[in-house]
Amino acid sequence: MSSTTPAAAAAHFRASLAFHTDVSDVAAALASGDPAFVLVDSRSTESWDQGHIPGAVHLPTALIPEEAGRLLGRSVPVVTYCWGPGCNGATRAALALAELGHQVREMLGGFEYWVREGFEFETWQGRERRPADPLTAPVGADDCGC
DSSP: OOOOHHHHHHHHHHHHHHHHHHHHHHHHHHTTOOOSSSSOOOSSHHHHHBBBBBTTOOOOGHHHHHHHHHHHHTTSOOEEEOOOTTTOOHHHHHHHHHEEEEEOHHHHHHOOOOTTTTTOOOEEEEOOOOOTTTSSSSSSSSSSOO
């Protein structure tokens, strides 16, 4: 394993925090009623119908070049998400949006961790919520303390 300097590590993690957010922070911002960003679900229509975050804009990655100008204002920051940690769709969507001039961050954990942390989601059948998974969210506490 190669080593790195503390300064290089600090620069890397500072940049990571500037370009990433997590589901708890997104949920808190949405609950405030004024999140100061637009949440973009970059998955397919079939995935969207299976479940998505209430209030998100559906904009599949392949459609970003043609549709972003119509659906998103450049003055409002964007947060992208896809399925979860095993998928890089949100990263590809964030790249496409950044290349079009949007301020953008990626939501770590994606839809999977949104559901696993017990937040409400929508399907084509209506709204649902599952109990929080104790492996991803604290039991009996408001936050994880990190």
